[in-house]
Amino acid sequence: MLAAMNRHRADGKAGEPVLTHRFLCPASAVSNLRDRLRPQEPWRLGLIVDVELSDLPHVLDAVAHDTRLELETVELRLPGKDRPAHAVDAARAPLGSTDASTYLELAPASPAVPDTLAACADRGFGAKIRCGGTTAAAFPTAAQLAGFLLAAVGLAVPFKATAGLHHAVRYQDPVTGFKHHGFLNLLVAVCHAVEGADPKEVEAALLIDDGPTLAARARGVPDHTATRARQLFVAYGSCSTSEPVDDLAGLGLLESRLA
Structure with missing residues (x-):
């Protein structure tokens, strides 16, 4: 601590x-x-x-x-395996009158994701998506992650991401062999979803593993798309606060490092 x-x-x-x-x-x-x-x-x-x-x-x-x-x-x-609306209500009950923004963690592979997101939207909750972990099974596929992003954008549900997003660009860990999603991939994919791209286009953005290519895609996002994407993809949790900054600086995407 x-x-x-x-x-x-x-x-x-x-x-x-x-x-x-x-x-x-x-x-x-x-x-x-x-x-x-x-x-x-x-x-x-x-x-x-x-x-x-x-x-x-x-x-x-x-x-x-x-x-x-x-x-x-x-x-x-999200507690229990009850119907999505009941599970969301069960999560809301102990929160009392707090006005803090609340995010419920969903399993991206679950077929109940659309219904759960709809319940979150009805109750003013955000969602949380886990993008990795200590086993290969903890990493959602690009298709599963794209499905979640499209559903969240379609329902205007703000979301956070967590786990596995150690670097800006998609990469394979040389020790574990796990393929990690990149947080910049995730942001660019959300931008595509905001612009009405089809699932294959959103999935393709998640699979880009070339830094300069991904950085160029990020620079080309129109301001209105970027604004809406950041309203929906609000943040992600990182064990390191230096690696994300260093990665973005290395890609030439931080104005604070370009002076």
Whole structure:
């Protein structure tokens, strides 16, 4: 926790605009975070729910009563295997009156994704998509990921991404052999979906593994498309806050590094 907090403080001082500067913290670690915060040190918080839903109100109450913390997002897995609408309502119940943006994690391979996204849209929730993990099965295929993106864009459901997006451009890990999706691939694919591209075009954007080609595609996105894409693809979680910045700088896509 202390190492993560010190890195967050350093990132805040650097002020790199590509970072959200929102601290993602497991619900189970909120007490640890609060104990280590300095007096009068304001932090923007994203809460990752890793506790039982019945315990969540206590965590939310602790955050609400700490004037140093501004809760901006809550991320949790969709509970149970009930009908999508019932599962979304079950997730909403313990949130109480919090006005933080809430994102429900969906399995991209699930046939219930369209119905679950529709339930999220009806209830004002966002979605969260997991793009990797510690096994090959944790990585959705490009076709599965494209299907999720098209459905989210079609229903105007904002979403976050997590796991496996270690670099800007799609690549194969030399140790595990896993093929990782690139976060820039994901953004370009969303832009294509916003422009009404068909599933094959969106999938093709996710499969680009040449950095200059992908960077050129990103530079060619019209402003109105970029604006809408960023309203929908709001952020992604990263274990590293330096690698994304370095990758984008290497591709010549950061104005802060071009001066």
